[in-house]
Amino acid sequence: MAIVLNGTTGITAPDIDVTAQSTDIVTTGDISAVDATLSGGVYLGGTGSANYLDDYEEGTWTPVFEGSSSNPTCTYDNIQFGYYQRVGQWVHCTGGIRTDTVSGGSGNLYIGGLPFTSENNTITSTNARQAGTIGQAYEWGGKAPSALYVFELETRLFLYKKSSTSALSDDTQSLTSDLRNGTNLNGLHFSITYKIND
């Protein structure tokens, strides 16, 4: 049975229930609606798997300082925030962090708390890094971090600083000992876009 619409006044019923419809609904015209809820995804600009968008989400996350051997104990001030936006297999994160007190901790320094685990990268083995950007770093005890990235299968950002005062020097990992104890210190504002697995 088919319903053929060829008038100009449209359908005024509050809902059209097509849940029992087992075949595709096809139109060569436009579809206009206020909201659409899909349990699957949507193909955009083509019908290949590369055109398929199956997930979108936005929300918040909470960045925290972590150490490779032991985590520092920190109290954070009003700058401790993170936002994320997931579009398919890509996650864009921004964040800010600043401490009022720091004690303990040892080893390399990370920012933990990422909202999604990074992808299992098949390009290389362990050397799979996705880089982000530090917009501002201020009031650190040691050299402030100047770069960051996320390894594969990780929920932490690895922090890097210059190994010497020379701008041409290589990067070396930041340490928990680079943190300084005191009010409104160890400020960092950053962003990263990284790939995840479905």
Place this chain on the structure above:
Amino acid sequence: MALTKTVKVDKIEIVGDYKHVQVRTATIVSEDGVELSRSYHRHVVSPLDDASGETAEVQAICTAMHTQAVRDAYQAHLDAQAAELGD
């Protein structure tokens, strides 16, 4: 008119070789039972993380997923990362 705010874990995902547990917490504001807004906060529990602060449901999943074998494998993965970085 009754406004209510509900915070609950509404999605738990187990991801990857090392069974990272991705937790989504929803904050839902409703008026007389009709949802007005929903926002999300996310975090991930890694195999070596302390899950004692998680909800009972998340703790149970972490206990089931983060076996000693998984924890050892993830530690080996982290050690390989450290070796890659020359630590």
